[in-house]
Amino acid sequence: xxxxxGDLKLIKELNKTLILDKIRRExxxxxxxxxxxxxxxxxTVTSAVSELxxxxxxxxxxxGTSIGGRRPILxxxxxxxxxxxxxxIDASKLTIAELNLNAQxxxxxxxxxxKNLYDSFSSFxxxxxxxxLERYPDLDYCLGISITTQGIVDSVNGxxxxxxxxxxxxxxxxxxxxxxxxxxxxxxNDTNGDILAEKGFGFYQQSRNLIYVTIGDGVGAGILIxxxxxxxxxxxxxxxxxxxxxxxxKPCSCGNKGCLENYVSWKAIHTKILTEINNGTSTVILEKTxxxxxxxxxxxxxxxxxxGDALSISILDEVAVxxxxxxxxxxxxxxxxxIIIGGDLAxxxxxxxKKVNEHLxxxxxxxxTNGFEVVPTSFGSxxxxxxSGALLLHELFNFTLH
Ligand SMILES: [Zn+2]
Numbered sequence: 001x002x003x004x005x006g007d008l009k010l011i012k013e014l015n016k017t018l019i020l021d022k023i024r025r026e027x028x029x030x031x032x033x034x035x036x037x038x039x040x041x042x043x044t045v046t047s048a049v050s051e052l053x054x055x056x057x058x059x060x061x062x063x064g065t066s067i068g069g070r071r072p073i074l075x076x077x078x079x080x081x082x083x084x085x086x087x088x089i090d091a092s093k094l095t096i097a098e099l100n101l102n103a104q105x106x107x108x109x110x111x112x113x114x115k116n117l118y119d120s121f122s123s124f125x126x127x128x129x130x131x132x133l134e135r136y137p138d139l140d141y142c143l144g145i146s147i148t149t150q151g152i153v154d155s156v157n158g159x160x161x162x163x164x165x166x167x168x169x170x171x172x173x174x175x176x177x178x179x180x181x182x183x184x185x186x187x188x189n190d191t192n193g194d195i196l197a198e199k200g201f202g203f204y205q206q207s208r209n210l211i212y213v214t215i216g217d218g219v220g221a222g223i224l225i226x227x228x229x230x231x232x233x234x235x236x237x238x239x240x241x242x243x244x245x246x247x248x249x250k251p252c253s254c255g256n257k258g259c260l261e262n263y264v265s266w267k268a269i270h271t272k273i274l275t276e277i278n279n280g281t282s283t284v285i286l287e288k289t290x291x292x293x294x295x296x297x298x299x300x301x302x303x304x305x306x307x308g309d310a311l312s313i314s315i316l317d318e319v320a321v322x323x324x325x326x327x328x329x330x331x332x333x334x335x336x337x338x339i340i341i342g343g344d345l346a347x348x349x350x351x352x353x354k355k356v357n358e359h360l361x362x363x364x365x366x367x368x369t370n371g372f373e374v375v376p377t378s379f380g381s382x383x384x385x386x387x388s389g390a391l392l393l394h395e396l397f398n399f400t401l402h
Contacts, residue, residue, distance in 0.1 A: 014398065019045060088190060090216060150190055194226050
Protein backbone atom coordinates (compact mmCIF):
# COMPACT_ATOMS: atom_id res chain seq x y z
CA UNK A 1 0.00 0.00 0.00
CA UNK A 2 2.82 2.39 0.88
CA UNK A 3 4.49 1.70 -2.45
CA UNK A 4 1.32 2.50 -4.34
CA UNK A 5 1.03 5.87 -2.59
CA GLY A 6 4.63 6.59 -3.59
CA ASP A 7 3.92 5.67 -7.21
CA LEU A 8 0.94 8.00 -7.32
CA LYS A 9 3.04 10.84 -5.94
CA LEU A 10 5.62 10.16 -8.62
CA ILE A 11 3.01 10.32 -11.35
CA LYS A 12 1.74 13.60 -9.96
CA GLU A 13 5.27 15.05 -9.87
CA LEU A 14 5.93 13.78 -13.37
CA ASN A 15 2.76 15.41 -14.65
CA LYS A 16 3.84 18.62 -13.00
CA THR A 17 7.25 18.65 -14.70
CA LEU A 18 5.71 17.75 -18.06
CA ILE A 19 3.10 20.50 -17.69
CA LEU A 20 5.85 22.94 -16.74
CA ASP A 21 7.78 21.89 -19.85
CA LYS A 22 4.69 22.36 -22.01
CA ILE A 23 4.18 25.88 -20.66
CA ARG A 24 7.88 26.64 -21.25
CA ARG A 25 7.75 25.45 -24.86
CA GLU A 26 4.31 26.64 -25.87
CA UNK A 27 3.44 29.48 -23.50
CA UNK A 28 1.49 31.67 -23.38
CA UNK A 29 -0.93 28.76 -23.20
CA UNK A 30 -4.22 28.17 -21.35
CA UNK A 31 -4.97 25.37 -18.89
CA UNK A 32 -7.58 23.96 -21.28
CA UNK A 33 -5.10 23.81 -24.17
CA UNK A 34 -2.56 21.99 -21.98
CA UNK A 35 -5.17 19.40 -20.98
CA UNK A 36 -6.18 18.93 -24.62
CA UNK A 37 -2.64 18.59 -26.03
CA UNK A 38 -1.39 16.34 -23.23
CA UNK A 39 -4.62 14.34 -23.05
CA UNK A 40 -4.89 14.63 -19.29
CA UNK A 41 -7.80 15.78 -17.17
CA UNK A 42 -8.54 19.46 -16.53
CA UNK A 43 -8.44 18.75 -12.78
CA THR A 44 -4.88 17.41 -13.00
CA VAL A 45 -3.77 20.47 -14.98
CA THR A 46 -5.50 22.91 -12.63
CA SER A 47 -3.99 21.36 -9.51
CA ALA A 48 -0.47 21.13 -11.01
CA VAL A 49 -0.65 24.71 -12.32
CA SER A 50 -1.78 26.00 -8.89
CA GLU A 51 1.32 24.46 -7.34
CA LEU A 52 3.54 25.81 -10.12
CA UNK A 53 2.13 29.33 -9.60
CA UNK A 54 2.43 29.03 -5.82
CA UNK A 55 6.09 28.02 -6.22
CA UNK A 56 6.74 30.94 -8.67
CA UNK A 57 7.71 28.76 -11.64
CA UNK A 58 4.70 29.92 -13.64
CA UNK A 59 2.61 33.11 -13.81
CA UNK A 60 -0.66 34.16 -15.40
CA UNK A 61 -0.19 36.59 -18.28
CA UNK A 62 -3.31 38.07 -19.88
CA UNK A 63 -6.12 36.31 -21.68
CA GLY A 64 -6.29 34.41 -24.96
CA THR A 65 -9.01 34.40 -27.62
CA SER A 66 -12.33 32.86 -26.71
CA ILE A 67 -13.50 29.65 -28.31
CA GLY A 68 -16.96 30.09 -26.82
CA GLY A 69 -17.38 31.31 -23.25
CA ARG A 70 -14.88 33.38 -21.29
CA ARG A 71 -11.47 34.21 -22.72
CA PRO A 72 -9.00 31.80 -21.09
CA ILE A 73 -6.19 32.96 -18.81
CA LEU A 74 -2.77 32.32 -20.35
CA UNK A 75 0.24 30.85 -18.54
CA UNK A 76 3.96 31.50 -18.97
CA UNK A 77 7.10 30.22 -17.30
CA UNK A 78 8.86 32.68 -15.05
CA UNK A 79 12.49 32.24 -16.17
CA UNK A 80 14.21 34.61 -13.77
CA UNK A 81 12.77 33.98 -10.30
CA UNK A 82 15.17 31.10 -9.76
CA UNK A 83 18.68 30.55 -11.01
CA UNK A 84 21.16 27.72 -11.18
CA UNK A 85 24.92 27.39 -11.28
CA UNK A 86 26.49 25.59 -14.25
CA UNK A 87 30.12 24.50 -14.08
CA UNK A 88 32.03 23.04 -17.02
CA ILE A 89 35.47 21.57 -16.39
CA ASP A 90 37.80 20.59 -19.23
CA ALA A 91 41.51 19.78 -19.17
CA SER A 92 42.68 23.39 -19.03
CA LYS A 93 39.91 25.48 -17.48
CA LEU A 94 36.88 25.67 -15.23
CA THR A 95 33.94 27.81 -16.41
CA ILE A 96 31.26 28.76 -13.89
CA ALA A 97 28.03 30.55 -14.78
CA GLU A 98 24.67 31.67 -13.49
CA LEU A 99 21.85 30.53 -15.77
CA ASN A 100 18.12 31.14 -15.76
CA LEU A 101 15.38 28.60 -16.50
CA ASN A 102 15.66 29.28 -20.25
CA ALA A 103 19.30 28.12 -20.10
CA GLN A 104 20.45 31.69 -20.72
CA UNK A 105 23.79 32.64 -19.24
CA UNK A 106 23.49 35.68 -16.96
CA UNK A 107 27.01 35.77 -15.61
CA UNK A 108 30.14 33.78 -16.41
CA UNK A 109 33.67 33.45 -15.08
CA UNK A 110 36.55 31.35 -16.42
CA UNK A 111 39.41 30.01 -14.29
CA UNK A 112 42.49 28.38 -15.79
CA UNK A 113 43.17 24.97 -14.27
CA UNK A 114 46.66 24.52 -12.97
CA LYS A 115 48.39 21.41 -14.20
CA ASN A 116 48.48 18.41 -11.88
CA LEU A 117 46.01 19.55 -9.25
CA TYR A 118 45.46 15.92 -8.18
CA ASP A 119 44.32 15.88 -4.54
CA SER A 120 43.66 19.61 -4.44
CA PHE A 121 41.23 19.45 -7.38
CA SER A 122 38.07 19.21 -5.29
CA SER A 123 39.16 21.98 -2.90
CA PHE A 124 39.91 24.16 -5.95
CA UNK A 125 36.40 23.52 -7.34
CA UNK A 126 34.80 24.19 -3.96
CA UNK A 127 36.83 27.39 -3.58
CA UNK A 128 35.64 28.70 -6.98
CA UNK A 129 31.99 27.88 -6.18
CA UNK A 130 32.28 29.53 -2.75
CA UNK A 131 33.66 32.75 -4.30
CA UNK A 132 31.01 32.78 -7.01
CA LEU A 133 28.14 32.26 -4.57
CA GLU A 134 29.24 35.12 -2.31
CA ARG A 135 27.47 37.66 -4.53
CA TYR A 136 24.02 36.13 -3.89
CA PRO A 137 22.23 37.44 -0.78
CA ASP A 138 19.65 34.62 -0.83
CA LEU A 139 20.60 31.15 -1.98
CA ASP A 140 17.01 29.94 -1.53
CA TYR A 141 16.56 31.02 -5.16
CA CYS A 142 19.41 28.77 -6.33
CA LEU A 143 17.88 25.55 -7.65
CA GLY A 144 21.14 23.68 -7.67
CA ILE A 145 24.65 23.25 -8.99
CA SER A 146 25.40 21.33 -12.18
CA ILE A 147 28.91 20.11 -12.96
CA THR A 148 30.15 18.52 -16.18
CA THR A 149 33.57 17.10 -16.88
CA GLN A 150 35.27 14.90 -19.45
CA GLY A 151 35.86 11.24 -18.82
CA ILE A 152 33.64 8.59 -17.28
CA VAL A 153 31.16 9.84 -14.69
CA ASP A 154 28.74 7.86 -12.53
CA SER A 155 25.95 10.43 -12.65
CA VAL A 156 23.65 8.46 -10.33
CA ASN A 157 26.14 8.52 -7.45
CA GLY A 158 27.94 11.69 -8.49
CA UNK A 159 31.39 10.17 -8.87
CA UNK A 160 34.07 11.03 -11.46
CA UNK A 161 35.19 7.45 -12.14
CA UNK A 162 38.00 8.21 -14.56
CA UNK A 163 39.35 11.42 -16.02
CA UNK A 164 42.85 10.79 -17.40
CA UNK A 165 43.40 14.43 -18.42
CA UNK A 166 42.97 15.65 -14.84
CA UNK A 167 44.38 12.46 -13.37
CA UNK A 168 41.24 11.82 -11.32
CA UNK A 169 39.79 8.47 -10.33
CA UNK A 170 36.79 7.73 -8.13
CA UNK A 171 36.25 11.27 -6.90
CA UNK A 172 32.93 11.68 -5.01
CA UNK A 173 32.57 15.29 -6.11
CA UNK A 174 28.77 15.53 -5.77
CA UNK A 175 28.73 14.65 -2.06
CA UNK A 176 31.70 16.94 -1.34
CA UNK A 177 29.96 19.94 -2.98
CA UNK A 178 26.59 19.17 -1.39
CA UNK A 179 28.15 18.86 2.06
CA UNK A 180 29.96 22.17 1.66
CA UNK A 181 27.09 24.30 0.32
CA UNK A 182 23.95 22.35 1.20
CA UNK A 183 22.73 22.84 -2.39
CA UNK A 184 21.50 19.98 -4.58
CA UNK A 185 24.29 19.07 -7.02
CA UNK A 186 24.27 17.19 -10.33
CA UNK A 187 27.31 15.82 -12.10
CA UNK A 188 27.72 14.12 -15.46
CA ASN A 189 29.97 13.69 -18.48
CA ASP A 190 30.15 16.91 -20.50
CA THR A 191 28.69 15.52 -23.71
CA ASN A 192 25.65 14.12 -21.86
CA GLY A 193 24.99 17.66 -20.68
CA ASP A 194 25.57 18.99 -24.20
CA ILE A 195 23.08 16.62 -25.80
CA LEU A 196 20.47 17.41 -23.13
CA ALA A 197 20.98 21.13 -23.78
CA GLU A 198 20.42 20.64 -27.50
CA LYS A 199 17.34 18.53 -26.87
CA GLY A 200 15.82 20.90 -24.33
CA PHE A 201 16.82 24.33 -25.60
CA GLY A 202 18.63 24.04 -28.94
CA PHE A 203 17.69 24.23 -32.61
CA TYR A 204 17.10 20.49 -32.99
CA GLN A 205 14.50 19.82 -30.27
CA GLN A 206 12.21 17.97 -32.65
CA SER A 207 14.83 15.28 -33.36
CA ARG A 208 14.61 12.05 -31.36
CA ASN A 209 17.95 10.58 -32.49
CA LEU A 210 20.91 12.91 -32.17
CA ILE A 211 24.63 12.57 -31.60
CA TYR A 212 26.62 15.43 -30.08
CA VAL A 213 30.35 15.34 -30.75
CA THR A 214 32.70 17.62 -28.87
CA ILE A 215 36.16 18.46 -30.19
CA GLY A 216 38.46 20.39 -27.92
CA ASP A 217 41.25 19.14 -25.74
CA GLY A 218 39.39 15.84 -25.82
CA VAL A 219 36.93 14.20 -28.18
CA GLY A 220 33.68 12.67 -26.95
CA ALA A 221 30.09 12.03 -27.92
CA GLY A 222 26.67 12.34 -26.28
CA ILE A 223 24.09 9.93 -27.63
CA LEU A 224 20.32 10.52 -27.74
CA ILE A 225 18.37 7.45 -28.84
CA UNK A 226 14.58 7.62 -29.06
CA UNK A 227 14.69 10.74 -26.88
CA UNK A 228 16.78 9.11 -24.11
CA UNK A 229 20.41 9.70 -23.30
CA UNK A 230 22.29 6.43 -23.78
CA UNK A 231 24.93 6.05 -21.06
CA UNK A 232 26.05 2.42 -21.22
CA UNK A 233 26.91 -0.02 -18.43
CA UNK A 234 29.40 2.20 -16.53
CA UNK A 235 28.19 5.57 -17.79
CA UNK A 236 31.03 5.54 -20.29
CA UNK A 237 29.17 5.27 -23.60
CA UNK A 238 30.22 7.81 -26.19
CA UNK A 239 34.01 7.64 -25.73
CA UNK A 240 34.21 8.50 -29.40
CA UNK A 241 37.77 9.86 -29.03
CA UNK A 242 38.95 6.36 -28.13
CA UNK A 243 37.52 4.60 -31.15
CA UNK A 244 40.35 3.33 -33.33
CA UNK A 245 40.94 4.69 -36.81
CA UNK A 246 44.40 3.09 -37.29
CA UNK A 247 45.27 -0.12 -35.49
CA UNK A 248 48.94 0.58 -36.21
CA UNK A 249 48.68 4.23 -35.24
CA LYS A 250 49.97 6.53 -32.54
CA PRO A 251 49.89 5.17 -28.96
CA CYS A 252 47.10 6.67 -26.84
CA SER A 253 46.91 7.47 -23.09
CA CYS A 254 44.12 4.85 -22.82
CA GLY A 255 46.55 2.03 -23.70
CA ASN A 256 45.30 1.51 -27.26
CA LYS A 257 46.81 2.64 -30.53
CA GLY A 258 45.45 4.91 -33.24
CA CYS A 259 42.57 6.44 -31.24
CA LEU A 260 40.74 9.21 -33.11
CA GLU A 261 41.50 11.75 -30.36
CA ASN A 262 45.20 11.68 -31.21
CA TYR A 263 44.45 12.93 -34.74
CA VAL A 264 41.73 15.53 -34.24
CA SER A 265 42.00 16.99 -30.72
CA TRP A 266 43.36 20.47 -30.05
CA LYS A 267 46.53 18.89 -28.65
CA ALA A 268 47.17 17.14 -31.98
CA ILE A 269 46.51 20.33 -33.95
CA HIS A 270 48.59 22.46 -31.61
CA THR A 271 51.56 20.10 -31.98
CA LYS A 272 51.24 20.29 -35.78
CA ILE A 273 51.13 24.09 -35.76
CA LEU A 274 54.27 24.25 -33.60
CA THR A 275 56.13 21.78 -35.81
CA GLU A 276 55.28 23.74 -38.95
CA ILE A 277 56.27 27.06 -37.38
CA ASN A 278 59.59 25.55 -36.29
CA ASN A 279 60.08 24.39 -39.89
CA GLY A 280 59.72 28.00 -41.01
CA THR A 281 56.20 27.81 -42.48
CA SER A 282 54.60 31.27 -42.55
CA THR A 283 51.18 31.71 -40.94
CA VAL A 284 48.94 34.54 -39.68
CA ILE A 285 49.03 32.71 -36.32
CA LEU A 286 52.53 34.14 -35.81
CA GLU A 287 51.33 37.70 -36.49
CA LYS A 288 48.26 37.27 -34.30
CA THR A 289 50.28 35.97 -31.33
CA UNK A 290 53.15 38.39 -32.03
CA UNK A 291 55.48 35.41 -32.11
CA UNK A 292 54.55 34.21 -28.59
CA UNK A 293 53.90 30.52 -29.20
CA UNK A 294 52.40 30.11 -25.72
CA UNK A 295 49.46 32.24 -26.87
CA UNK A 296 48.22 29.91 -29.61
CA UNK A 297 44.65 28.88 -28.69
CA UNK A 298 41.77 27.16 -30.53
CA UNK A 299 40.27 30.65 -30.90
CA UNK A 300 43.36 31.91 -32.74
CA UNK A 301 43.37 28.81 -34.96
CA UNK A 302 39.71 29.46 -35.86
CA UNK A 303 40.59 33.12 -36.56
CA UNK A 304 43.41 32.00 -38.88
CA UNK A 305 41.01 29.68 -40.74
CA UNK A 306 38.58 32.55 -41.29
CA UNK A 307 41.47 34.65 -42.60
CA GLY A 308 42.24 31.94 -45.18
CA ASP A 309 45.60 31.05 -43.62
CA ALA A 310 47.16 28.32 -45.81
CA LEU A 311 48.81 26.41 -42.96
CA SER A 312 45.65 26.35 -40.83
CA ILE A 313 43.53 25.25 -43.77
CA SER A 314 45.88 22.39 -44.67
CA ILE A 315 45.91 21.19 -41.03
CA LEU A 316 42.14 21.43 -40.80
CA ASP A 317 41.62 19.63 -44.10
CA GLU A 318 43.49 16.64 -42.69
CA VAL A 319 41.68 16.83 -39.33
CA ALA A 320 38.31 17.00 -41.11
CA VAL A 321 39.06 13.77 -43.01
CA UNK A 322 40.05 11.91 -39.82
CA UNK A 323 37.04 13.26 -37.96
CA UNK A 324 34.65 12.45 -40.80
CA UNK A 325 36.07 8.93 -41.02
CA UNK A 326 35.06 8.46 -37.39
CA UNK A 327 31.68 10.08 -38.01
CA UNK A 328 30.92 7.71 -40.89
CA UNK A 329 31.07 4.93 -38.27
CA UNK A 330 28.63 6.84 -36.06
CA UNK A 331 26.23 7.33 -38.96
CA UNK A 332 26.34 3.61 -39.72
CA UNK A 333 25.91 2.60 -36.06
CA UNK A 334 23.16 5.00 -35.02
CA UNK A 335 21.54 6.39 -38.16
CA UNK A 336 21.09 9.78 -36.42
CA UNK A 337 19.01 12.63 -37.78
CA UNK A 338 21.78 15.13 -37.05
CA ILE A 339 25.29 15.06 -35.70
CA ILE A 340 25.88 18.26 -33.75
CA ILE A 341 29.49 19.36 -33.42
CA GLY A 342 30.68 21.55 -30.56
CA GLY A 343 33.76 22.07 -28.43
CA ASP A 344 36.52 24.71 -28.47
CA LEU A 345 37.67 23.71 -31.93
CA ALA A 346 34.31 23.27 -33.60
CA UNK A 347 32.02 26.10 -32.52
CA UNK A 348 32.14 29.08 -34.86
CA UNK A 349 34.05 26.96 -37.37
CA UNK A 350 31.87 26.78 -40.51
CA UNK A 351 34.81 25.54 -42.60
CA UNK A 352 35.13 22.40 -40.43
CA UNK A 353 31.39 21.72 -40.63
CA LYS A 354 31.45 22.13 -44.42
CA LYS A 355 34.43 19.81 -44.94
CA VAL A 356 33.00 17.13 -42.64
CA ASN A 357 29.62 17.26 -44.41
CA GLU A 358 31.27 16.88 -47.82
CA HIS A 359 33.21 13.81 -46.69
CA LEU A 360 30.25 12.21 -44.94
CA UNK A 361 27.93 12.62 -47.90
CA UNK A 362 30.38 10.84 -50.20
CA UNK A 363 31.49 8.07 -47.81
CA UNK A 364 28.35 7.07 -45.87
CA UNK A 365 25.51 4.80 -46.92
CA UNK A 366 23.27 6.95 -49.14
CA UNK A 367 20.04 5.88 -47.45
CA UNK A 368 21.37 6.93 -44.05
CA THR A 369 22.45 10.39 -45.18
CA ASN A 370 19.16 11.24 -46.86
CA GLY A 371 18.01 14.36 -44.95
CA PHE A 372 20.94 13.96 -42.58
CA GLU A 373 23.31 16.81 -41.75
CA VAL A 374 26.28 17.69 -39.56
CA VAL A 375 25.43 20.95 -37.81
CA PRO A 376 27.10 23.34 -35.34
CA THR A 377 26.06 23.64 -31.68
CA SER A 378 23.08 25.90 -30.94
CA PHE A 379 24.83 27.79 -28.15
CA GLY A 380 28.00 29.41 -29.54
CA SER A 381 30.69 30.14 -26.97
CA UNK A 382 28.37 29.37 -24.02
CA UNK A 383 27.89 25.75 -25.12
CA UNK A 384 29.84 24.26 -22.20
CA UNK A 385 28.01 25.94 -19.31
CA UNK A 386 24.63 25.63 -21.03
CA UNK A 387 25.39 21.90 -21.34
CA SER A 388 26.21 21.75 -17.67
CA GLY A 389 23.05 23.64 -16.63
CA ALA A 390 20.96 21.35 -18.80
CA LEU A 391 21.50 18.48 -16.33
CA LEU A 392 19.51 20.32 -13.69
CA LEU A 393 17.03 21.83 -16.14
CA HIS A 394 16.33 18.31 -17.37
CA GLU A 395 15.41 17.32 -13.80
CA LEU A 396 13.06 20.29 -13.66
CA PHE A 397 11.41 19.99 -17.07
CA ASN A 398 11.90 16.32 -17.98
CA PHE A 399 12.05 17.33 -21.63
CA THR A 400 13.16 13.96 -22.99
CA LEU A 401 9.88 12.36 -21.89
CA HIS A 402 7.12 12.73 -24.45
ZN1 LIG B 1 42.59 6.01 -26.61
